[in-house]
Amino acid sequence: MTLTHPDTTVTAREAFGLDTDLVVPSFNEPDEHVPDIDADYRFNPDVTRALLAGFTRNRRVLVQGLHGTGKSTHIEQVAARLNWPCVRINLDGHISRLDLVGRDAVVVREGQQVTEFQEGVIPWAMQRPVALVLDEYDAGRPDVMFVLQRLLERDGKLTLTDQNRVLAPHPSFRLFATANTVGLGNLNGLYHGAQRLNHAQIDRWNIVAALNHLPADDEIAIVQARVPHLRDQAGRDLVSSMVAVADLTRRAFRVGDLSVLMSPRTVISWAENVEVFGDTALAFRLSFLNKCDEAERPLIAEYFQRCLDHELDESATELDTAA
Known part of the structure; x- marks a missing residue:
């Protein structure tokens, strides 16, 4: 990394389309750790404000929301427009303290095997102008x-007990996290592996932002941008119906009628598979319906019929069984 501090600024109005005069520090040139810009990405205004507070004021920001809402991508796309180096790590159940902090390792120096301390991802990142994103924060072992306890405090220092060292964070180090829950565990059975987290640690996050699904018009625009063959008016009409199906599954999920929902990621896959198979119903089955519980498929088929005026086999099967 050639630069250690932001050397320029951007306005939130120009870079993110926010109705504010906020000026955000940024880097003039990207390096290898800066994510690629997705020109079609749509920013959620409230979450973007929260993330910009993290970058501008060094606030610790936790982004919470259902799967497929683009939590990690949101952070990456903010970093991309600021040319801020960004590193993501998944806190799955196999991540250990040694992975995060570091460990002694045997290396070869001048033909001799020696033991030396190799830094984990947290010490490496916090000594550099890096935005560290802890993905699946609520899946990490308690x-x-x-x-991370002391890292989340105001001074943000980290103690390396094996090295008898205390590391102070780089002035341009930033810390973010994403989670499906807010540390309450797998309450509804949807997110297996989600842990109950210590409330004292959750309390240390300065900002908790909730990211929900996009408005229908924005989601339609994103799907059309991702799938070029649907960019004409007929394609927009089809995508509009597909997003309507997705919205019905999300409403049913909220009230407990379904145990699954269609994420924007799934809608994009469905649209892409329409081109692959040339059949909207088959693409829907292969992209989403086959992932669902058999008992719930008739209801989902009803949503499909309602929005696309086409009957799926699941609806007929259910009616025959009932008869």
């Missing part, structure tokens, strides 16, 4: 998560 005993491992205590490594």
